[in-house]
Amino acid sequence: MKTRIIVAVALAAALAIPASTASGGTTKASASSITVWLMSDAQNGWPTAVANATSQFKAQHPGVDVNIQYQSWDSVLQKFDASIAASDTPDAIELGNSQTAKYMAAGAFQAIKPKNYPNSSTWLAGLKQSCTYGGHTFCVPYYAGARAVIYRKDLYRSVGYKSAPTTYSKFLAIGKKLMKKYGSNSNFSALYEPGQNWYVAMSYVFDYGGQIAVHKGSKWQAVLNTPQAIAGLTAFKKMTLAFSRASKTNDEAHPFPSIPFAKGRAAAFIGNGWEWPYVFNPKGGAAPASFEKKMGAYPMPSHVKGKYLPTFLGGSDIGIPVQSKNKSLAADWVKAYTGTASETLIAKAGNIANSTKLLGVNAKNPALAPFARAAAFSWFVPSAPNWANVESNNPLKPMLTSILTNRASIKSAVTKADSQINKILNAKS
Amino acid sequence: MSSRSPVAAASVAAPFPPRRRPLGRRLRLAAAPYGLLLPASVVVAAVLAYPLYYLVRLSFQHYGLFQLVRHKGEAIGTANYAAIFHDSVFWHTLLRTVAVTAVCVVLTVVLSTLIALLLAELSSWVRLLLTAGLIFVWATPVVVAISIWSWMIDFEFGVANWTLTKLGVGNFTHHDWLANPWSGWGVIISLIVWGAIPFVAITLYAGLTQVSGELLEAAAIDGASRWRAFRDITLPLLKPIYVIVISLSIIWDFQVFNQVWLITNTTPTPDYFVMAVYSYVTSFKISEYGLGSAIAVVMVGIMALISVFYVRQMVKLGDVE
Numbered sequence: 001m002k003t004r005i006i007v008a009v010a011l012a013a014a015l016a017i018p019a020s021t022a023s024g025g026t027t028k029a030s031a032s033s034i035t036v037w038l039m040s041d042a043q044n045g046w047p048t049a050v051a052n053a054t055s056q057f058k059a060q061h062p063g064v065d066v067n068i069q070y071q072s073w074d075s076v077l078q079k080f081d082a083s084i085a086a087s088d089t090p091d092a093i094e095l096g097n098s099q100t101a102k103y104m105a106a107g108a109f110q111a112i113k114p115k116n117y118p119n120s121s122t123w124l125a126g127l128k129q130s131c132t133y134g135g136h137t138f139c140v141p142y143y144a145g146a147r148a149v150i151y152r153k154d155l156y157r158s159v160g161y162k163s164a165p166t167t168y169s170k171f172l173a174i175g176k177k178l179m180k181k182y183g184s185n186s187n188f189s190a191l192y193e194p195g196q197n198w199y200v201a202m203s204y205v206f207d208y209g210g211q212i213a214v215h216k217g218s219k220w221q222a223v224l225n226t227p228q229a230i231a232g233l234t235a236f237k238k239m240t241l242a243f244s245r246a247s248k249t250n251d252e253a254h255p256f257p258s259i260p261f262a263k264g265r266a267a268a269f270i271g272n273g274w275e276w277p278y279v280f281n282p283k284g285g286a287a288p289a290s291f292e293k294k295m296g297a298y299p300m301p302s303h304v305k306g307k308y309l310p311t312f313l314g315g316s317d318i319g320i321p322v323q324s325k326n327k328s329l330a331a332d333w334v335k336a337y338t339g340t341a342s343e344t345l346i347a348k349a350g351n352i353a354n355s356t357k358l359l360g361v362n363a364k365n366p367a368l369a370p371f372a373r374a375a376a377f378s379w380f381v382p383s384a385p386n387w388a389n390v391e392s393n394n395p396l397k398p399m400l401t402s403i404l405t406n407r408a409s410i411k412s413a414v415t416k417a418d419s420q421i422n423k424i425l426n427a428k429s
Numbered sequence: 430m431s432s433r434s435p436v437a438a439a440s441v442a443a444p445f446p447p448r449r450r451p452l453g454r455r456l457r458l459a460a461a462p463y464g465l466l467l468p469a470s471v472v473v474a475a476v477l478a479y480p481l482y483y484l485v486r487l488s489f490q491h492y493g494l495f496q497l498v499r500h501k502g503e504a505i506g507t508a509n510y511a512a513i514f515h516d517s518v519f520w521h522t523l524l525r526t527v528a529v530t531a532v533c534v535v536l537t538v539v540l541s542t543l544i545a546l547l548l549a550e551l552s553s554w555v556r557l558l559l560t561a562g563l564i565f566v567w568a569t570p571v572v573v574a575i576s577i578w579s580w581m582i583d584f585e586f587g588v589a590n591w592t593l594t595k596l597g598v599g600n601f602t603h604h605d606w607l608a609n610p611w612s613g614w615g616v617i618i619s620l621i622v623w624g625a626i627p628f629v630a631i632t633l634y635a636g637l638t639q640v641s642g643e644l645l646e647a648a649a650i651d652g653a654s655r656w657r658a659f660r661d662i663t664l665p666l667l668k669p670i671y672v673i674v675i676s677l678s679i680i681w682d683f684q685v686f687n688q689v690w691l692i693t694n695t696t697p698t699p700d701y702f703v704m705a706v707y708s709y710v711t712s713f714k715i716s717e718y719g720l721g722s723a724i725a726v727v728m729v730g731i732m733a734l735i736s737v738f739y740v741r742q743m744v745k746l747g748d749v750e
Contacts, residue, residue, distance in 0.1 A: 074695050078713040084497050102716075106494040186602040187585075196696075247584040249607045254694050255585060265585075322498070393714040398698035405608050424715060428491065 033065035034091040034326045034333060037080070039316065040070045042094075044281060045274035046349035053337035060332060073253065077392055084108060089321035091330035094142060097130035097315040098381040102388040104133035109319040110327055111136045118339040119355035124315075126380070127354060131317050140338050141354040143346050144315035146375035147199065147300075149191070150261070150276055151268035154294045155182070164298035168309075171301055175243040178267050186245065192257045192266035193240045195248030195404045196397040199312040200270050201236045206310040206379040207302050208232035213382040213421055220384050220425035222418035224399075225411070233410050235303065237403055248404040251397060262287035270300060272314075273350025273371040297367060299374035313378035315352075384425045395420035481729070487722035494716045502719065509723035518699060519707070519724065526683060526703040529618065533682040536622045538675060541629035546659075548634045560631070567627035575691040578620050582606045607693065610700035617701075620688050625681065629674045636670040637663070669746050676739035683732060704728045 042050055054066045069090070071079065077099065083089040095103065103109055114120035114137050127141030151164070159177035161170075178190035193200060202212060210229030213222045223229065245265075246257070257269035258278045262285025269275075278284035279291065300309040318338065320330050336342065338354055347353040347361040350368055352375065362368040381387050390396075399417040402408040408416070488509055490502030513519045544563075548556050566574075581589045584605050593601040607613040640663050648658040664671075686705035693701050702710070708728065712721025 081494065081497060081713060081716060084494075085500075087500075102494060106498050108494065108498045186600070245603050247603075247605050247608075249605055249698075250584065250694065251696070260585060389715040393710055394696065397696060398700075401608065401698065405605075427715075427717070428493070 032063060033067050034329050035067045035069060036330070036333060037069050037071050037076065037090040037093040039076065039094050040072055041274060043070045044278055044283060046346050046351075049342040049345035049349070050337070052345060053333060053339075053342045056336040056339075056341070057333045060336075061329060064329060066333060077388065084321070084323065087323050089323045091324040091326045092318055092320050092334050094316050094318050095139070096391075097127055097144075097317055098391060099388040100130050100139055100317050100319065101133065101383065101385045103319065104131075104138045105385040108321060109138040110322050110324070111138055112140065112320065112331070113137075116331070117335055119343070119357060122355040122357045124352070124354055124356065126313055127315050127317060130315070131319075139317035139319035140334050142316040142318050142338060143343070143354055144313060144352040144375075145272045145274070145350075146311045146313060146352065146371050146378065147203075147270050147272055148297045148311070148370045148374040149268050149300050150271050150279075150295065150297050152261075152294050153296045155267040156296075164296060166298075166301055167305060168301045168303040172239070172242075175239075179243060182267070187260075187265045189245045189260070189266045190243040190268065191239070192246050192260050192269040193244040194246045194250050194252045194254070194257065195240065195244075196251040196400050197270070198394065198396040198400060199252070199314070201233065201396070201400050202379065203300070203309045203311060204236040205229045205232035207304070207307075208235065211382075213384065213425060215382070215384070220382065220386075220422065222421035222425070224414040224421075225418050230410050230414060233403060233414065237410070240404060249401050256284055259285040261285060262291070273352075273368050276350055276367055295367070297370040299370055299376075302377070308374055308377045310377045310379040311374045313375060313380055382425070386425050386427060389424045389427070390421055393424065395424075484722050484729070485726055487719055488726045490719045492718040492722075497716070497718065505719070509720045510727075512720060513723055513727070518702070521699075522702045522704060522707045529614065529685070529703060530679060530682040533618055533621050533625070533685075534675060534678045536618070537625045537629055537678050537682075538671070540622065541626050541633055541674075544626065544630040545633035545637055548630070549637050563627035563630060566623065567631075569624075571624060571687050572691065574624060575620065575688055578616070579692055582616055607701075610698075613693075613701065617688050617692060620692070621682060621685055624688075625678060629678065632670060632674055633667065636667045640666050672742045672746070673739075676735070676742065679735055680732060680739070683735070684728070704731075 038050065050068060054068070057066060058064070071094075073096070076093075076095075080089070080093060080095075080103075100109075114123070117140055123141045124144055127144055128137075131137050131139040131141060149164075155178060156162075156164070156174060159174065159181055161174050161177075165171040165174055175190040179188075182188045183190075205212070205224070205228070208228050208231040210226055210232050211223050213220050215221075224233075246260070247254075252271075256275070256278065257266065257271060258275050258281075260266045261269050262279045275284070276295070276297065279287045279295070280289065300311070301307075302309045318334050320327055320334070324330055340355075340358070343353040343355060343358055344361055347358055348365075350362075350371065352372065353359070353361060359372070362372060381391075395417045399413045402413045403410050487502065489504060489506060490496070491505045491508075492502040496502050544559075548559060551559065569577075581587055584590075584603060589606075590601040590604050593599065593604075606616050644662050645658050648662055649655075653661070684705050685703060686709065689697055689701055689703055689706050690709070697706055697710075704724065705728065708721050708724040710721075711724060712718050
């Protein structure tokens with residue numbers, strides 16, 4: 001028996017040795033590499049900008065590897081939280097400009113000195129604001145984006161419209177004609193609009209004078225249960241049910257609207273600038289190159305003459321977590337990635353660069369200019385520190401599903417969403 | 430005599446001291462089983478007891494992102510528990526979890542019994558084929574299985590809608606299986622039961638092979654119907670196995686998470702909340718780790734009660750044998 005115990009102990013010891021050397025190995029590795037979390041948009045839309053930044057960084061720091069890990073919007077915050085809990089955060093991380101407030105308020109980011117970063121005197125004001133908390137700057141503006149309608153000129157022409165609509169009534173008229181002509185194919189959408197695409201639904205809310213939530217006294221109050229917001233959602237519902245055969249329980253990433261569009265199942269969809277080239281990406285639908293000539297874009301018209309439907313002015317920032325052990329290396333990579341060279345590539349991929357100096361990059365590009373025009377009318381999420389929690393556990397998505405599937409009246413759906421939003425926004429942080 | 434008796438006493442006592450004297454050794458022998466248990470206990474303590482302790486501690490704290498960054502919670506007594514017990518979503522979720530568990534367990538056990546009975550009747554090569562099929566299902570990693578099911582019921586390009594439409598069952602083009610929670614739960618429950626059947630069916634079949642054919646023959650001669658024979662002979666004989674598979678199924682199905690989480694693209698609406706999902710959403714989606722832990726603790730409590738029943742049954746079975 002004794003020998004058996006000895007054998008067991010020896011075995012256990014043998015197992016323990018590789019384990020301990022393995023853990024020693026990772027610590028050593030982290031000194032010669034940095035880890036950066038970027039959203040998969042960069043991977044899909046502008047991988048050359050990432051490569052450019054990394055080679056620039058490597059020239060500066062030979063022997064230091066850059067480990068880029070692409071994340072999805074669905075799960076990045078949960079993963080980031082887990083890495084904070086484990087004190088094993090990435091050295092730099094991209095967050096949406098509506099998500100940064102929560103992390104700045106919690107002290108998760110290292111404060112930075114803007115003057116050490118390229119083009120910081122011309123950073124886009126909206127993005128810069130999303131990086132500022134309590135008078136300090138905690139992240140670096142990365143890029144912004146506006147949404148516009150990406151459409152098939154040939155299909156629009158086939159129902160008698162040679163140019164893009166400039167009024168909402170014309171937009172509706174085209175949609176009706178398209179549905180009449182092609183709608184017997186039950187896969188066809190005049191405008192492919194996923195039911196849970198809350199960015200577009202909220203655009204309607206803002207277009208009709210509504211808002212999501214307002215700051216009253218010391219509390220936040222959701223205001224979807226107002227005549228303006230309900231009018232906006234009513235128009236959204238009417239348009240979506242008439243023109244779209246997209247799922248009512250999925251959002252604009254499941255699937256990406258570019259896929260049915262590339263497959264000829266949709267005459268149009270509302271997308272970000274980078275979704276134009278993504279139509280040709282193997283993952284984005286792999287449209288044939290001949291498609292390019294048939295495609296166009298226009299800012300979605302508002303129901304108010306002369307205006308556009310306000311677009312969500314989304315964007316991203318890059319921060320350096322306080323727990324990072326390679327802060328100065330990470331800062332150098334971020335400088336390379338948000339500098340003029342990389343930002344020009346990012347802009348060319350269909351985005352608005354982080355600096356006003358680079359706003360002219362796409363001025364002569366007929367495909368991308370409409371997105372810049374669309375940005376003239378925009379909306380943004382409430383500036384509450386807890387807003388990121390609303391997006392994570394998004395009560396707006398089930399609200400839209402129940403409105404579009406007629407499971408609840410608009411009135412009762414917004415009442416329910418309001419109470420959920422109030423609870424999250426006013427929770428102690 | 431008097432001189433002999435001590436000797437005799439000594440000689441009698443002589444074998445005694447050697448047995449008794451090394452008290453240390455006796456203790457060591459008595460301690461050996463505990464010593465052997467020690468490594469396993471350390472592992473269990475490290476991977477189960479400590480996390481559980483931490484979970485319970487967390488459930489009495491306010492622990493949000495601010496606290497997470499500093500690795501330090503804020504004690505708030507039982508406020509988290511008060512919050513969940515006054516939360517209607519919690520009660521709906523609990524009821525839904527119980528209902529889903531009940532439906533899954535009943536379906537799993539009934540269907541598995543039928544398959545087990547079928548296996549017993551089949552010729553050996555068909556039985557081999559069916560068993561292989563069951564093993565394949567069993568061997569499919571759950572995440573892979575869920576992805577396949579997601580593709581099948583996909584709204585835009587799914588094969589289920591295509592097939593049903595081609596078969597003329599109705600126009601299923603762009604049928605959204607998850608739009609209605611009843612059909613959505615139908616899909617999820619099918620997925621859970623599909624994955625659970627192989628283990629239960631094969632276990633029950635193993636039990637069936639132990640039921641003596643003579644008993645069933647005798648019953649048949651006495652004029653008992655097959656249903657009667659099953660109810661009065663097979664079922665009582667298989668009772669111990671049923672107790673085990675039903676208890677295990679309850680434990681597994683009560684904590685279902687992956688199937689719900691992945692088929693809803695990690696964004697389940699409250700209609701799709703079960704306890705594990707609700708706890709996860711509260712913790713990780715809105716960074717209320719204390720509150721999420723309180724929900725998890727309630728869940729652990731319910732599971733512990735079910736496990737007590739299971740363990741008692743196991744002990745009882747052991748006693749009979």
